[in-house]
Amino acid sequence: METDRRNAQQPENTTAAFWDERYRDGRRFSGNPNGMLVAEAADLPPGRALDVGAGEGADARWLARRGWKVTALDVSGVALERARRDARDSEAPDVAGRVSWVRQDLTVSPPPAGVFDLVSAQYFPLHRSAGPGPSPALRGLLDAVAPGGTLLVVGHELTELVSRLHDVDPEDYDQPADVARMLDDGWEVLVDETRPRTAPAPPGSHHTHDTVLRARRR
Template structure:
């Protein structure tokens, strides 16, 4: 991410993220998130929803493994890129790309896997409410996977200024899941290898919450 990007309080989430994506040809690595790969590897492919899909690497990875994917982002710039990457990867028909400002609208349907990876934003984002809506979209027997940064990291203080970094337990509380209807399958902090802007290797602390809606 670019450091020191100033935030215009009048800018919408769409304007903010479109301009962030326009700053470079490719913002993310193009590789799927390691936590998604680990968690989804043992699941039977079904319907998946990726919220805040960015340039689409996770959605494309899922589609190539047989999932029928709906992928959502507020940025049309990111979605156009994602669709192009999907075509280039031969997964062009496996993903339904939808533009939503998740603060305002959410795709209709239910999914066996709902995935939210690094749904952090400097622009206004009612993250708790969006994640509650995401939980409501999980089909019986399905999984909600929430992966986020555990902290801003030394190098990203300015960039992440004011953004919340809830622990997995705090995310669980925010979800307000119906008691007795969900199983917590993972709530942990983990370290992820991640190079800094000078491409020096380093570690970043992230957290993961995986909850399953009990069948029936």
């Protein structure tokens, strides 16, 4: 279990307080798994998966239904409580039992290294490191992938929306393409592209395209 340790410079949208309030608002995502996860992970044999920023758990449940043993990690206890309850109420016990809901702040402590056959980060706010190379949060994600495992990072395509995003500067975030550039030859990049979303974005968010990185650790 994660404590409330955080450093004073931590961006607000990576904190438990920020996300707990949003989820407490009653705000809900669609309840469906993300389209890019479905597109990219449907062909993978099940193993151990890490869903980073799992939110309300739709992706974790989809993976569990396909036989994956899932660690669903999120900083928000409110989201995880809702996700755990939804899984218990609507999934078969063996499916719900394949998901471990873990409250953890990725900017403070990394997930276990080298053990996950799939690490999926869907719309996770990956703030850019002050120096060159990956931020500690991104480093943790990369290190979590087992040899032969898959890294899937999906983001909103932000540049087309920049005039509408008064409070978001895309330059503050590592996009999937930035992550691709940081991968060394221990990785094979399979997908690094921008695609139309397969389902409408949450109301009010205006996103039309996703950016997708799929890479395999050699």
